[in-house]
Amino acid sequence: MSANEPNKEFNDLKNKFSGSSRPPKNKRPFNFYWIYAVVILVIISLNLFTFGPTAVPLSYTEFEKMVEEGHVDRITVVNESVAQVTIKNDYLEREPHDKKIKTPTMGSKLSGPHYRVELGSMREDFGSKLDKWYREDGVVYEFRTEDNWGREIFSWVLFLGIMIAIWMFVMRRISGSGGPGGQIFNIGKSKAQLFEKGKSTNITFKDVAGLEGAKEELEEIVDFLKTPDKYTTLGAKIPKGALLVGPPGTGKTLLAKAVAGEAQVPFFSLSGSDFVEMFVGVGASRVRDLFKQAKEKAPAIIFIDEIDAIGRARGKSANMGANDERENTLNQLLTEMDGFGTNSGVIILAATNRADILDRALMRAGRFDRQIFVDMPDLVERKQILAVHLKPIKTDDTVDIEFLAKQTPGFSGADIANICNEAALIAARKKKKTVGSQDFLDAVDRIIGGLEKKNKIISDDEKKVIAYHESGHATVSWLLEHASPLVKVTIVPRGRSLGAAWYLPEERQITTTEQMLDEMCAALGGRAAEKVVFGKISTGALSDLEKVTKQAYAMVSIYGLNDNLGNISYYDSSGADYSFTKPYSEKTSQIIDEESSKLIESQYQRALDLLSDNRDKLDQLAEKLLKDEVIFKDDLQIIFGKRPFEKEEAPLAESADADTTPKVNGVESPSDTDEAKTPPTEEESASAPAGEKGE
Numbered sequence: 001m002s003a004n005e006p007n008k009e010f011n012d013l014k015n016k017f018s019g020s021s022r023p024p025k026n027k028r029p030f031n032f033y034w035i036y037a038v039v040i041l042v043i044i045s046l047n048l049f050t051f052g053p054t055a056v057p058l059s060y061t062e063f064e065k066m067v068e069e070g071h072v073d074r075i076t077v078v079n080e081s082v083a084q085v086t087i088k089n090d091y092l093e094r095e096p097h098d099k100k101i102k103t104p105t106m107g108s109k110l111s112g113p114h115y116r117v118e119l120g121s122m123r124e125d126f127g128s129k130l131d132k133w134y135r136e137d138g139v140v141y142e143f144r145t146e147d148n149w150g151r152e153i154f155s156w157v158l159f160l161g162i163m164i165a166i167w168m169f170v171m172r173r174i175s176g177s178g179g180p181g182g183q184i185f186n187i188g189k190s191k192a193q194l195f196e197k198g199k200s201t202n203i204t205f206k207d208v209a210g211l212e213g214a215k216e217e218l219e220e221i222v223d224f225l226k227t228p229d230k231y232t233t234l235g236a237k238i239p240k241g242a243l244l245v246g247p248p249g250t251g252k253t254l255l256a257k258a259v260a261g262e263a264q265v266p267f268f269s270l271s272g273s274d275f276v277e278m279f280v281g282v283g284a285s286r287v288r289d290l291f292k293q294a295k296e297k298a299p300a301i302i303f304i305d306e307i308d309a310i311g312r313a314r315g316k317s318a319n320m321g322a323n324d325e326r327e328n329t330l331n332q333l334l335t336e337m338d339g340f341g342t343n344s345g346v347i348i349l350a351a352t353n354r355a356d357i358l359d360r361a362l363m364r365a366g367r368f369d370r371q372i373f374v375d376m377p378d379l380v381e382r383k384q385i386l387a388v389h390l391k392p393i394k395t396d397d398t399v400d401i402e403f404l405a406k407q408t409p410g411f412s413g414a415d416i417a418n419i420c421n422e423a424a425l426i427a428a429r430k431k432k433k434t435v436g437s438q439d440f441l442d443a444v445d446r447i448i449g450g451l452e453k454k455n456k457i458i459s460d461d462e463k464k465v466i467a468y469h470e471s472g473h474a475t476v477s478w479l480l481e482h483a484s485p486l487v488k489v490t491i492v493p494r495g496r497s498l499g500a501a502w503y504l505p506e507e508r509q510i511t512t513t514e515q516m517l518d519e520m521c522a523a524l525g526g527r528a529a530e531k532v533v534f535g536k537i538s539t540g541a542l543s544d545l546e547k548v549t550k551q552a553y554a555m556v557s558i559y560g561l562n563d564n565l566g567n568i569s570y571y572d573s574s575g576a577d578y579s580f581t582k583p584y585s586e587k588t589s590q591i592i593d594e595e596s597s598k599l600i601e602s603q604y605q606r607a608l609d610l611l612s613d614n615r616d617k618l619d620q621l622a623e624k625l626l627k628d629e630v631i632f633k634d635d636l637q638i639i640f641g642k643r644p645f646e647k648e649e650a651p652l653a654e655s656a657d658a659d660t661t662p663k664v665n666g667v668e669s670p671s672d673t674d675e676a677k678t679p680p681t682e683e684e685s686a687s688a689p690a691g692e693k694g695e
Helices: 004-016 033-048 060-068 120-137 149-175 212-226 252-262 282-296 321-338 379-389 401-406 413-429 437-449 460-479 513-523 525-534 539-557 586-613 615-628 633-640
Strands: 072-078 082-087 115-118 140-144 193-195 241-245 267-271 300-305 346-352 370-373 486-490 499-503 630-632 653-657
Touching: 060 082, 060 115, 060 120, 072 120, 120 140, 212 241, 212 252, 212 346, 212 370, 241 252, 252 267, 252 300, 252 346, 267 282, 282 300, 282 321, 282 346, 379 401, 379 413, 401 437, 413 437, 460 486, 460 499, 460 513, 460 525, 460 539, 460 586, 460 615, 460 633, 486 633, 513 525, 513 539, 513 586, 525 539, 525 586, 525 615, 539 586, 586 615, 615 630, 615 633, 630 633
Parallel strands: 072 140, 241 346, 241 370, 267 300, 300 346
Antiparallel strands: 072 082, 082 115, 193 267, 486 499, 486 630, 499 653
8 A cells, every 4th residue: 555545545435525515605785774764864965964065164353354355245144044145146256255155066056045143142233233234335235934744753753763763773672682682572482593594504424524324314304304206195194303413523513514504494593401491381482483383384394402401201200399390391292292183294313412411202203203323533534534524634645534533532523523623723822834733733632631731840750650650551461362462651740640551442333351351450550560660559540440440340340340249230220319229139149249359350350360470571662662752562562472362443542540540531541441341430321321332
């Protein structure tokens, strides 16, 4: 295989998931209120602005001076308060009139009046002065009364219009979603966001990488709505609902967005929490309004994200009074989905990562006819997801998409998107022009192990203990057949861990007893190395002990892998709560404790024996780790030689050790990426589906 083949495959995947198939962005719909705004602006312009020359304000002193100099031709007294002055044509082009009077526009003749004088307190004696100016200077004068009712009416109309507009704006904010006082008047109305033909999410199924099975199911539902005759002619009925179930970040909401982008029918999108309100009856009212709108626009799709907010099983909570409103909402939803009435042409989509707590009446056929499980992506799907998220990133030739896919086992699509973004941030921080393979590896280390703590103070003795602890993990995992092969070991503190080891576990669906025992032995290799070398142990193996304890109890009480207890499993997939009672007797509980302890101690002794037999190699590995702080698979091959049971490498995982419990992508160890190898906690037990992965 040539070096260019991975890059060729990467480019093919990028072209496959290119955005060329995306529908063009829709233009924003025309808002009819713009017409009102234009009309109001025209009216204001006509009333407040005049076209042509306007009278220039003039002081009374200057006015008397112009009269005495013989410049004034005519005086018009308006409403006994304002004098409009017209200058003789011979003086218009002389000073000071040539500078004060504005030049006429659009070819109009400058006729007058030219000045405007506010009389003020001079109005009492102004009549006698007019007579004097008429006799001595020949100034013509007249009195005129003007009624400006139009302007006054317009000012009142404009004032009232502004007040009404403000009132309408405030009422819309109150009755809409704005501010803490929202939904006062429309509190019982649905809050669903509507996507119609002219308004889509611009996301299609071609933009969703992986999830081929889920996409096939949803594409069929979209096809039902587009061409129903193809199915109804054979007597088939359109499914009423589909429930998307899966862990967080696997793309359930993204699939719903793709349905909204693909379906040429109205798409109502909202969250389960949108039905919840402090007022009684609001949730049921919103459900009724939602289905009423959907029926009016049928065929249509309703998508309810996080439906567990209202779909939780009824009657299982001790605080029943607080749940009455939620149960009323659920009852109304059940009635609308498949009650006495008909909902022809309305399909319900819902998403949740807690399907085990949903009410059985909600899950039955006729309401949600299909349950689509959206699982964590496998190796092939991770390659496709990486191709999508690497499209906008400028990468160099060192980036191998297959290698990156192998380094992210158990990662969801959201996690992979986070890695791609983190790699770009790291490259930008280093002032690089492109993102390289090492940037992606650093991003994986950053997300899984946490931020590197360069300033963490660790004494030489502690550093030596950490080095032997990590070397013990590496040695035991290298010497055991079913343990995951090592890739890298570091004693550089990251996040809450003091040291970490990266492994390449198999992506298997079932796990044998031997595989689980080897993994338990490898996990105890760190504490065993401390015992062999220093003769004492420390608290640094907390995460290891937590992992092996869960595994041991799962082998005995869940998976039925213990000879003394037999083929019995006390795991309840229905999610029953055993907080106060256990499904077995005290004697059986004692047997479970004893057998779990025997398993752990036997594997601990096995690790002690392996490390004692290979003490010289353990010392070499620890010394090199103390010197370099990071060692890789090649260093182990130099010291131990090639593994006799070497298998084809599978994707990467990590095991971290610290005096606290670090989280590695939601798990604490390399084996935790395989559900069949890690016992569920009490919370996880309620959500794990029965019989999954051969359990």
